Amino acid sequence: MPQVSICIDVADIKQGTKFYTNALGCNIKREEQQSSALTAENVTIRLIEKEENSNPLINESSSRNYRRHWTPVHLDFAVTDIEKHCL
Numbered sequence: 001m002p003q004v005s006i007c008i009d010v011a012d013i014k015q016g017t018k019f020y021t022n023a024l025g026c027n028i029k030r031e032e033q034q035s036s037a038l039t040a041e042n043v044t045i046r047l048i049e050k051e052e053n054s055n056p057l058i059n060e061s062s063s064r065n066y067r068r069h070w071t072p073v074h075l076d077f078a079v080t081d082i083e084k085h086c087l
Contacts, residue, residue, distance in 0.1 A: 003044070003077070003078040003079075004043060004075060004076070004077055004078075005044040005045070005046050005075070005076040005077075005078070006043060006044070006045045006046070006073065006075060006076075007045075007046045007048060007073065007075070007076055008045065008046070008047055008048070008072060008073050009048055009050040009064060009072030009073075010047050010048070010049055010050070010072075011049070011050070011051070011052050012049065013033075013035065013036060013047060013048075013049040016036070016047045017031065017036045017038070017047060020038055020045060020047065021038065024040060025040070026038035026039060026040045026045060027039045027040075029044065034048065034049040035047060035048050035049065046076070050064055050072070051064070052064055
């Protein structure tokens with residue numbers, strides 16, 4: 001079974017880490033300068049500091065914002081053998 005990580009862009013890594021640990025009860029697994037890995041039950045939540053108005057897409061003109069309903073979230077699936085799972 002693949003390991004699932006939820007990756008969330010945040011404008012400020014310290015504030016984001018504080019929010020997810022205090023509001024949702026996540027535990028800190030690892031902290032770095034611009035990222036944190038948190039755990040909640042068997043899910044890993046990766047917070048990644050990304051500057052507001054930076055471009056999240058290659059060859060596109062959209063920009064990150066942290067206003068309501070903009071979703072800076074994506075899922076990562078880690079598998080031990082990608083060839084085995086894709087064929």
